[in-house]
Amino acid sequence: MTCDEATILLHALVDGELDAGNAREVEAHVAACPDCAATLRELRALRGAIRPADLRYAAPDHLRRTIEGKLPASAPPVASRRAALKGFAFGAAASALAATGLLFIVTRDDERQRVLDEIVSAHLRSLQGDHLADVVSSDQHTVKPWFNGRLAASPPVMDLTAQGFTLLGARIDFVDARPIAAIVYRRRVHIINLFCEPAASPGETAATMQSLHGFNVRSWHEKGIHLWAVSDLAPDELRDFGEKFSAALTR
Numbered sequence: 001m002t003c004d005e006a007t008i009l010l011h012a013l014v015d016g017e018l019d020a021g022n023a024r025e026v027e028a029h030v031a032a033c034p035d036c037a038a039t040l041r042e043l044r045a046l047r048g049a050i051r052p053a054d055l056r057y058a059a060p061d062h063l064r065r066t067i068e069g070k071l072p073a074s075a076p077p078v079a080s081r082r083a084a085l086k087g088f089a090f091g092a093a094a095s096a097l098a099a100t101g102l103l104f105i106v107t108r109d110d111e112r113q114r115v116l117d118e119i120v121s122a123h124l125r126s127l128q129g130d131h132l133a134d135v136v137s138s139d140q141h142t143v144k145p146w147f148n149g150r151l152a153a154s155p156p157v158m159d160l161t162a163q164g165f166t167l168l169g170a171r172i173d174f175v176d177a178r179p180i181a182a183i184v185y186r187r188r189v190h191i192i193n194l195f196c197e198p199a200a201s202p203g204e205t206a207a208t209m210q211s212l213h214g215f216n217v218r219s220w221h222e223k224g225i226h227l228w229a230v231s232d233l234a235p236d237e238l239r240d241f242g243e244k245f246s247a248a249l250t251r
Contacts, residue, residue: 001029006036008127008232011214014043017121022128115176116219116228120212122173123193123230126182132191133169133184143170147181155181155196156225158248165192165241185241192231192241199226207242209235218242223249 006029013026030037126132135146144157150172159167168184168191175195185192199221207220216238218229229242 001025003029003033003036005128006030006033007039008124008214010036010040010043012124014040015213017213116210116212116217118175119195119228120215120217120230122175122180122182122195123215124213126171126173126184126193127191132171134171136169138167138169140167143167143183146170147172151179151181153198155183156223156249157183158245160185160241160244160248163244165244187231187233187237187241190231190233190237192229192233192238194245195228195230197226199224207239209239211235220246222246 006026009022009026010030013023030040135143137143138159138161140157140159144154147154147170157167157170161167165185165187168186170181170183172179173182173195174180175197181196183194183196185194202224203221204223205221207218210217210219215230215232216235218238218241220227220242227242227245229238229245231238231241233241
């Protein structure tokens with residue numbers, strides 16, 4: 001294992017996300033490499049310094065009193081039993097609807113985070129061994145037809161060499177137990193995996209940028225396609241990649 005390979009996996013080791021085989025390889029490399037050992041110590045120290053308790057803040061009592069003072073006075077109690085029962089039934093129904101809506105939001109957010117975790121894991125797997133590309137070519141007219149018959153829909157493949165992002169090829173990966181297209185680009189020594197999947201609706205969503213396990217992820221949705229660009233590139237360069245890809249897609 002080289003230092004470059006170990007550096008990629010150190011974050012996953014600290015977060016406890018490596019399987020036993022990869023964890024042993026990284027630990028064996030670290031034991032013989034002072035530089036990687038120092039990096040691992042820094043990552044563990046950083047993780048230990050960030051404690052959930054330090055991120056909590058209790059609002060002062062005077063803030064609660066101020067807010068309560070601005071709320072309207074409570075309505076007087078309703079004497080009618082029928083009205084009271086009606087109000088109780090309405091409150092129960094409203095609570096049930098609110099709980100259902102909250103559960104939907106939480107479930108949807110959990111689903112997005114789980115898919116994002118799998119996207120980053122697929123990117124990490126591709127950097128190990130020879131799994132980067134199943135079809136190796138810098139010609140978009142070679143890469144795009146390769147997907148025919150392998151996926152339900154062929155993903156967009158753009159030549160961005162003139163913009164500083166070299167097309168290396170593509171492969172089929174698996175996310176959430178379903179096949180997904182992965183188009184591979186390079187920016188200097190940095191690999192960019194662009195994952196593409198048909199979306200249920202043709203609308204568009206604004207791009208978001210997140211950092212996960214040491215990688216940056218730009219996610220967006222346009223022309224009926226979900227797109228995730230993953231790399232260790234700086235956020236501004238990954239944003240530039242996404243914007244140039246979208247510009248080429250809309251021509």
